[in-house]
Amino acid sequence: MTLSAYLALALILFCIGLYGALTKRNTVIVLICIELMLNAVNLNFVAFAKYGPHPGVHGHVFALFVIAVAAAEAAVGLAVLIAFYRNRKTVQVDEANSLKH
Amino acid sequence: MSGTDIAFFLLALAAIAGGVTMLQLTNVVHMVIALVMTFVGIAGLYVLLSAEFVAVVQVLIYSGAITIIMLFAIMLTRHHTDERERQTTGGVWHRAVAAISVIAFGLAVYFGIRQLDFGADGSALSGDNAKAIGKSLYSYYTIPFEIVSVILLVALVGAIVLAKKDGKEAGDE
Secondary structure (H helix, E strand, C coil), X not given: XXXXXXHHHHHHHHXXXXXXXXXXXXXXXXXXXXXXXHHHHHHXXXXXXXXXXXXXXXXXXXXXXXXXXXXXXXXXXXXXXXXXXXXXXXXXXXXXXCCCC | CCHHHXXXXXXXXXXXXXXXXXXXXXXXXXXXXXXXXXXXXXXXXXXXXXXXXXXXXXXXXXXXXXXXXXXXXXXXXXXXXXXXXXXXXXXXXXHHHHHHHHHHHHHHHHXXXXXXXCCCCCCCCCCCHHHHHHHHHHHCCHHHHHHHHHHHHHHHHHHHHHHCCCHHHHHHC
């Protein structure tokens, strides 16, 4: 397969994640859509590591770093979600509006 | 059409189908399970790209750890299972504007990557993938590798501090 096929697939996954993060109402689903976007970026890293101008394992190392930071982000995001649920008894994004008015 | 092409199309189909199914479903648990299909499909694509180590890490971290932590977060909070309640923010206009923006973004990027080809035949990465990554991590990327361990520690402590009960509430019980 060529490079552009992998890049197009990653673009489709990124667009799905972006649409979900913009429109979904449940905080858990918004977080998981962000994970999907990070996955699409990882796919780009690994595709460029094989088919890019300078093939090598550096792309793999960057993908591993992104996975580590994404795991940390998911843990902190879900902790914020638990704290928010304890205070407001809801997990909907549009009800988190205390700072809005 | 070679076997690699067929494997690519099947895995790409699985990944996209998982994402689209996630957008369509209404039950939160089902959405997370649909995302597992996407994550496993991407892991298969990593194997096609001769990144076996990243594929194993993908299955461990995404299909395993992050899915489980999301399911725990869903079970610890209350979710309405009422089908009639709306699942999305805003109204039809909000969704339409979001969809048009995302499609425009996708088209703009697609015209940029459509003809992209660096002429690499993909034979540079063969065998001993984990060994090469280990050598790279402990020679070129030693400092970032150590900083990642600090980030994970900070995230661990921060998550515990955020999620534990406030002092006042804990004292009441």
